Amino acid sequence: MIFGKKDHLVGLDIGSSFIKVAEIKVMGKGLVLHKFGYTRIIPGTIVEGRIMDMEGLAAKIRALFKSQKIREKNVAISTGGHSVVIKTIDTTTGSKKDLHKTIYSEAEQYIPYDIDDVNIDYQVLGESDFSSDQVNVLLVAAKKDLVTEYIDLIQMAGLNPRIIDVDTFALQNAYERLPYENREKTTLLIDIGASKMSLNILKDNSSLMMRDNVSGTNQILEEICDQFDITVDEARQTLNGETNDIVSQDRIQGIGSKVAQSWCSEIREVVDVYVSSTNDEKIEKIILSGGGVFTEGFQEFLLSEFDADVSIINPFEGLIIDEKKFSDDFITQAGPLAAIAIGLALRRIDDK
Ligand SMILES: Nc1ncnc2c1ncn2[C@@H]1O[C@H](COP(=O)(O)OP(=O)(O)OP(=O)(O)O)[C@@H](O)[C@H]1O
Numbered sequence: 014m015i016f017g018k019k020d021h022l023v024g025l026d027i028g029s030s031f032i033k034v035a036e037i038k039v040m041g042k043g044l045v046l047h048k049f050g051y052t053r054i055i056p057g058t059i060v061e062g063r064i065m066d067m068e069g070l071a072a073k074i075r076a077l078f079k080s081q082k083i084r085e086k087n088v089a090i091s092t093g094g095h096s097v098v099i100k101t102i103d104t105t106t107g108s109k110k111d112l113h114k115t116i117y118s119e120a121e122q123y124i125p126y127d128i129d130d131v132n133i134d135y136q137v138l139g140e141s142d143f144s145s146d147q148v149n150v151l152l153v154a155a156k157k158d159l160v161t162e163y164i165d166l167i168q169m170a171g172l173n174p175r176i177i178d179v180d181t182f183a184l185q186n187a188y189e190r191l192p193y194e195n196r197e198k199t200t201l202l203i204d205i206g207a208s209k210m211s212l213n214i215l216k217d218n219s220s221l222m223m224r225d226n227v228s229g230t231n232q233i234l235e236e237i238c239d240q241f242d243i244t245v246d247e248a249r250q251t252l253n254g255e256t257n258d259i260v261s262q263d264r265i266q267g268i269g270s271k272v273a274q275s276w277c278s279e280i281r282e283v284v285d286v287y288v289s290s291t292n293d294e295k296i297e298k299i300i301l302s303g304g305g306v307f308t309e310g311f312q313e314f315l316l317s318e319f320d321a322d323v324s325i326i327n328p329f330e331g332l333i334i335d336e337k338k339f340s341d342d343f344i345t346q347a348g349p350l351a352a353i354a355i356g357l358a359l360r361r362i363d364d365k
């Protein structure tokens with residue numbers, strides 16, 4: 014390109030219930046939200062992170078790009094939860110080449126898959142707290158067949174996959190850009206989607222602990238099905254308020270609260286592990302993302318469990334937004350769903 018560097022990407026967050034897309038342009042006046050939109054996908058299209066209907070999902074992505082009039086073909090996507098392992102390990106320091114060898118030979122013990130079946134990436138975080146001969150390394154392993162599946166999907170949709178990120182990192186990337194103060198406080202970033210939850214404990218923008226599990230809003234659907242002996246589709250319609258003749262809304266809220274309480278207990282366990290392995294006494298800030306934030310009572314439970322400052326992420330904060338293109342209502346409602354797509358849209362082609 015003669016006029017400036019064209020290295021921006023479209024952020025595409027392929028969730029198991031909604032696909033979100035975001036495009037951000039760097040202009041003289043700042044970062045401009047150029048495009049943003051999302052669409053629901055047919056339930057069952059993605060199960061445990063695996064794509065069950067490649068053609069159908071590729072068509073959905075194409076339709077979303079078309080409806081949002083996105084012409085850019087280079088995209089950043091992310092994977093997470095299932096089939097991705099993130100660990101911080103301590104290993105012997107050495108030259109770049111030696112370190113590379115050591116990490117690959119040691120990785121196997123940290124990964125529950127055959128080493129030949131995974132793509133490994135790592136980043137040296139710094140000297141280990143325990144010994145100056147050791148370095149602390151962030152190790153990421155993603156199953157090769159999963160990565161190939163997503164690359165095939167993107168190509169089938171007529172797009173170029175330029176960056177394959179990890180959901181948790183993309184969320185952290187969105188958070189780091191936000192004009193928040195008190196970054197030195199121990200902060201817990203939580204994303205709860207339909208089929209997975211990811212937790213990331215941060216201090217001064219450095220991650221101290223990451224955990225993924227398979228909790229999410231699908232648990233509410235399953236519980237409604239079980240208790241009322243109805244199908245998942247009927248439960249979904251009931252939950253979305255599309256029909257009210259099957260189950261009373263009060264009982265649904267009760268089920269939502271029960272599930273939200275179980276999320277709180279899971280989060281407590283992770284925080285306890287963190288606290289017992291560090292000098293930190295408590296989590297001071299909790300920032301929520303993902304559709305799980307809409308679950309009745311969840312924020313209140315977190316507040317009473319952790320006595321921390323609890324808020325919902327607004328990943329659009331600080332971006333220049335044309336109100337004629339995106340109404341305030343839309344931006345407020347979409348905020349919790351948008352964070353990962355925004356974090357991906359902020360990546361640049363030459364990012365690692
Ligand atoms: N406005 C809303 N009111 C109530 N619930 C909502 C709302 N928006 C989303 N949800 C719930 O959040 C879920 C979607 O959240 P999200 O988009 O974070 O999930 P996902 O990214 O598709 O899933 P995952 O990341 O687990 O694969 C929906 O399935 C629904 O249960």
Ligand SMILES: [Mg+2]
Nearest residue numbers: 028029206207
């Ligand atoms: Mg998600």
